[in-house]
Amino acid sequence: MSRPVRLTVNGAPASFDVEDRTTLLDALRDELGLTGTHAGCEQGACGACSVLLDGEIVRSCLLLAVQAGGRTVTTIEAVGSPGRLHPVQEALRRHHGLQCGYCTPGVVLTAIDLLERVADPDEEEVREALAGNLCRCTGYAGLVDAVLAAARDAGPGR
Numbered sequence: 001m002s003r004p005v006r007l008t009v010n011g012a013p014a015s016f017d018v019e020d021r022t023t024l025l026d027a028l029r030d031e032l033g034l035t036g037t038h039a040g041c042e043q044g045a046c047g048a049c050s051v052l053l054d055g056e057i058v059r060s061c062l063l064l065a066v067q068a069g070g071r072t073v074t075t076i077e078a079v080g081s082p083g084r085l086h087p088v089q090e091a092l093r094r095h096h097g098l099q100c101g102y103c104t105p106g107v108v109l110t111a112i113d114l115l116e117r118v119a120d121p122d123e124e125e126v127r128e129a130l131a132g133n134l135c136r137c138t139g140y141a142g143l144v145d146a147v148l149a150a151a152r153d154a155g156p157g158r
Contacts, residue, residue, distance in 0.1 A: 001019065001020055002017045002018065002019055003017065003018060003019075003020060003066055004016075004017050005017070005018055005027065005065050005066055005068065005069045006069060006070065007068050007069055007070060007071055007072065007073060008071070008072040008073065009028070009032060009034070009072075009073045009074075009075065010034075010073070010074060010075060010077055010078035011078065014032055016031040016032070016065075018031065018065045018066065020064070020066060021064070022064065022065045022066075023042075023060065023061050023062070023063065023064060023065060024051070024053075024058075024060040024061075024063040024064065024065045024067070024068050024073070025037060025039055025042075025049045025060035025061045025063075026039075026065070027065035027068075028051070028060060028073070028075060031065075034075050034077050036075055036076035036077050036105050037049055037050075037051055037060055037075050037076065037105060038102055038103075038105060038106070039061065040061075040102070040103075040134070041061075041134075042061045043061070043062075044059040044061060044062040045132075045134070046103075046106075046133070046134040047059070047103065047106040047107070047110065047132045047133030047134060048102060048103055048105070048106050048133075048134075049061040049106065050105070050106035050109050050110055050132075050133070051073055051074060051075050051109060052073070052074035052109055052112070052113060053068060053071055053072070053073055054071050054072050055072070055074075055113075055116065056113060057109060057110050057113040059132075074109070075105075075109075076104075076105035076108060076109060079108055079109070079112065086108070086112070087150045087153055087154060088108050088111045088112055088115070088146070088147065088150045089108055090150075091146040091147070091149040091150040091153065092104070092107070092108070092142070092143070092146040094146070094149065095142045095143075095145040095146035095149055096138070096142040097138055097142035097143040097145070097146040098138070098142075099135075099137035099138055100136075100137050103133055103134060103135040103136075103137075106133050107130065107133050107135070107143060110129055110130060110132070110133055111126075111129070111130070111146075111147045111150065113129070114126065114129040114147065115147070115150060115151055115154065118151075119151065119154070120151055121147070121148070121151055123144060123148065126144050126147045126148060127140070127144060129147075130143055130144065130147070
């Protein structure tokens with residue numbers, strides 16, 4: 001059975017028809033062409049599919065598209081631009097937190113979610129937030145350093 005889904009994605013209204021069992025991940029990629037949200041383990045363990053749903057981090061592979069109806073989704077496509085990186089993206093660049101890039105969209109959105117909730121996280125809080133994002137390339141030191149730097153750079157009053 002196909003159902004209509006209407007939601008806001010990256011600040012714009014979006015609508016499409018999907019089967020009941022279609023995940024938000026698949027709808028974002030297949031229906032809207034937003035391929036920055038990556039399919040990894042498809043079990044919610046790797047974090048590659050992370051998006052913000054009403055401002056909170058979620059695994060889009062574990063959420064049905066119909067569950068997102070009427071809500072607001074933010075994907076990596078709405079974060080920064082090539083000429084003007086988001087502070088988290090810039091910090092990842094400066095602190096060598098990028099390598100193959102597969103985990104990067106999920107890491108960026110997870111870091112943004114953390115920094116919205118905790119203005120000045122310590123290393124343990126950053127590591128805990130990033131624990132749901134698997135990265136096979138960086139060894140995590142650069143990721144943690146980058147998130148801490150982004151928090152410092154934002155400073156008081158953000």
